[in-house]
Amino acid sequence: MATDKPLTKNIEIGRAPFTFQQYEAAGGYESVRKALTMEPKDLINMVKEAGLGGRGGAGFNTGLKWSFVPPPDGQPRYLVINGDEMEPGTFKDRLLIEHDPHLLIEGMITTCWALQATTGYIFLRGEYIECEQRLLKAIDEAYDAGMLGKNILGKGFDLDIYLHTSAGRYICGEETALINALEGKRANPRAKPPFPQVSGLWGRPTVVNNVETICNIPGIVANGVEWYKALGKGDFVGTRISGVSGRVKNPGCWEVPVGITFRELLEDYAGGMQDGYELKGFLPGGGSTDFLLPEHLDLVMDPGAVQKAGSRLGTSLIMVLDDKTCPVGCVRNLIKFFAHESCGWCTPCRDGLPWVEHILNKMEEGRGEMKDIAILQEMTTYMGPGNTFCALAPGAAEPLQSALKHYRAEFEDHVAHGCSYKKH
Amino acid sequence: MNNIIATTAIKARKLTDEEIHDIEHEKTHYPYTQAVGLEALKIVQKYQGWVSDESLLAVSEYLDIPPDELEGVATFFNMIFRRPVGKNVILLCDSVACWMLGCDDLQAHITNTLGINYGETTKDDLFTLIPVPCLGACDKAPVMMVNRETYRNVTPKKIDQIIAHYRDGSPVELDG
């Protein structure tokens, strides 16, 4: 029987990741053997039908994204793996790469066949040293075994995979900025259209996918669409890595069926809040999502359901805000991050974020004024969707605008008395 | 920095054989040389500790990338150091999960112990302290790195151990 945990079945924290031989003995690289007997367009349709949504934050149907790549013309085309993972509170791609690097490589080979790409790049966050070492080893092993390089499995397919390590800059996770970074340029985002699928790396068709997205491909291709769909709960399909950080009893991340609720994740997996702490709210999927409240715990962790509640599922790694942590301070910390990581291209982002940070600093220090709350509110509209070149500024506005809505009294209290929480 | 390079007599230094070897290896991964710019800066930093004007010019000449363009890349990335750093670089995560679990207290502890704030280096050139965004280990917050090693569930006591470790090689436990 095929596994019900296709992403983490080989993962055992504390032991070294599987070598090529161990990975293959555990059923690995089966999807490559199968894929190379299939027509690329059938593979793309298969992934489309499986209903896999991108795990990088936006959740776009992966097969559909692949289908926008024009037919082969004999010139290079690229698959680029987004392993930049710098969104505060997100720690899933690190787990997957560190503990089962061959799963990503297998997914890349199968995907490259589907796209008829003969070069793949892994764009990895520079600070992920263990990931770098383990990936380099796994890539070497795959070359030695004839899974990479010329004439893979004797099927006449050539593929090279290269690892690119970055040097710490959140905006590189935005896919067009990532492409500029990979070309050796300053990583400002590019205008879309053209979309990377048509004109990306060095002007050639390029698919950028998240690490976890591509780790789903081996299972789907080896075990089929029906198997994949059945992994989800109810009408939901597949599994995903979800997790919890903050003051819970058992913080961590786990492979869960898509379709569980926030409450199940928080209580059954993370063990609930630590003794002496109450849940005040949570960010459902990274630092650039709107706060949700305890009353939202019974929502299904599905992009559509979360959107209806006024937030985004994002990376599905939730951060809990407890009753002893200052929500204004929490937002200030997030804004400081976004202000620092802005690429500086657009005014609402480059100038707006430091201004917001300045106001939040004033409030925390007890120097805030009532009109500051109105200014913060106004700033969220300037930074909102449509006013900037990329989604960084709108993402930064999300925790701020939701905090102003849900925790308004606390902002007012800061203006009146300064911060009354224990100093962090 | 751009102006310094453009207007003064700073000259490119000679790249070492090791640096050239590593840069040549990276070149085989890309169809265009410009793509190697950041990798080359990282290679130089690996051997020299930081990227001086002389190093930047050397890479610029070697790869035939205009110095201003390469400087634009160098200054864009958090982890390319355009000023000297100490022998050991402490990267303390100051993002939200670590903040909730007390990274500001840890910073205060490091500052008290070593006498350095963010962005500063100890007088003996042994340590530089720099804040770093979320290190992707938020379930084990607070988190920090020293050079290429990650430390999780950090406490003030553990910081003392870690500092001692980089001073005299005494053991320190890794967690998670």
Ligand SMILES: Cc1cc2nc3c(=O)[nH]c(=O)nc-3n(C[C@H](O)[C@H](O)[C@H](O)COP(=O)(O)O)c2cc1C
């Ligand atoms: C500021 C910003 C940062 C991002 N960072 C990441 C990241 O670190 N990893 C990631 O996979 N996607 C990130 N994304 C989303 C990517 O632009 C892109 O949508 C994603 O890599 C597509 O992969 P997927 O379809 O497999 O989800 C970021 C987006 C923005 C706007």
Ligand code: SF4
């Ligand atoms: S929104 Fe911010 S990060 Fe995005 S392009 Fe504009 S300035 Fe750069």
Ligand code: FES
């Ligand atoms: S917030 Fe510090 S590791 Fe994620």
